[in-house]
Amino acid sequence: MTFPGTPTLRITRAQHRTIIGHCFDGLPDEACGLLGGPAIGAMEEPTGVITEVFPTRNADASSRTYTVDGKDMLRAMRTMDERGEVLVGCWHSHTHTEAYPSPTDVRTATANPNWIYVIVSLKPEHGAPVLRAYRIRDGAVAEVPVELMG
Amino acid sequence: MPVEVRLPTLLRQYTDGTASVTADGATIGEVFAAIVGQYPGLGGQLIDDSGSLHKFVNVYVNDEDIRYLDSLGTPVAEGDVVSILPAVAGG
Structure with missing residues (x-):
């Protein structure tokens, strides 16, 4: 399914490398981070363009859950404030499962219904990392297309 | 003592779209009580049923996460x- 008006997530190859690299660096734990970019309107609808990828610490230091470190989040938000842009999503790794929101991911997706949730699977059977993106609203999951730029 | 409280996007629906409100209080708990007095819809968003800071x-306070201070008892100036x-x- 898709939600109406779903943007295409456009990330550069360099941003993609940053995300994947941080996911590997975090092993054996899950890794996480934030996405910043332009957004439209009071509910901060992302355009899909990402201007900054923020690797953050996983405050849970866990292979099963993540919590974006609070100070890292505050710093990322202020960086985007200075640019006149906002946080438009987040990303985290699944070390041994698919790049699809877990029941916990769905339950805790409360930041903003317009946020884009990127999940990277490092499941060894895939041979290479798999990056996919979603929107999560009221318990429903919809995939967001991803386009690699540059 | 008035302090400025900056709100995330999702909570602005309870403050008529306002991103920043000013409230009096000597602790975070008192400041929250004051802003919930102004904007009752914020109540359940900030404090959970047990009276603790909502986990979401x-x-x-400035750069410090109040979970590592005194939570709702954290003083403000x-x-x-x-x-x-x-x-x-x-x-």
């Missing part, structure tokens, strides 16, 4: 900026 929000951000977590 992070609250900072005039000129402090209280920032509320969504907690970002999952599994």
